[in-house]
């Protein structure tokens with residue numbers, strides 16, 4: 001199996017320290033999340049492997065499809081896989097470059113599917129939305145909210161992941177996967193510990209130990225991974241899957 005490629009080294013891991021006007025503390029204007037990530041995606045024709053994340057496949061394969069929200073969808077492999085399983089997907093990312101690639105990949109997959117089925121063109125099953133999670137809150141409620149490796153150089157993870165949890169409808173599933181801080185990829189920008197979380201930090205910060213939630217999976221899983229220049233390493237994923245009861 002092609003391994004999922006990890007964070008790209010061109011991304012810095014320094015949170016942008018800004019004043020209210022969006023300037024750095026030294027008065028230097030800071031690039032927006034959109035321009036930072038657009039630049040990263042433009043640096044290579046493809047950043048990620050094109051395969052769905054393995055923890056998503058493992059944890060979501062047994063769920064009954066409904067409405068799904070993929071936060072920080074990147075080049076779209078997870079959203080496309082979910083749509084192929086029957087989910088109606090809203091896929092959100094700050095980068096227009098990533099979303100354009102994602103929509104192109106979806107079209108290629110749908111064209112292939114329509115040839116196999118001997119049918120005409122199959123319409124898109126995914127809403128691709130450009131949103132900045134620093135400012136935007138999900139609208140509506142979802143049967144599945146998935147956040148895969150949403151490690152943002154420019155902001156803390158608690159805000160967007162609390163918003164992710166709030167967007168799960170009663171009976172729905174929250175799935176969060178990220179790099180475990182104790183076994184980070186040895187390449188790229190994985191040195192700022194505040195960007196990463198352990199399973200217990202997730203439960204504590206997102207208040208998932210309340211009676212509203214049942215936590216079904218809370219673990220750390222090792223997996224082999226390949227870096228952007230072909231480096232091999234065993235890294236660890238923090239995995240949380242929880243169901244909202246009310």
Ligand SMILES: C[S@@+](CC[C@H](N)C(=O)[O-])C[C@H]1O[C@@H](n2cnc3c(N)ncnc32)[C@H](O)[C@@H]1O
Pocket residue numbers: 007033037048053071072073074075092093094095098131132133134147148149150151152
């Ligand atoms: C490490 S990548 C993970 C991509 C994808 N989930 C995957 O696993 O392949 C993080 C993604 O979050 C997006 N992102 C970063 N900051 C964001 C923000 N403020 N709002 C929305 N998306 C953001 C980036 O554009 C990028 O696609």
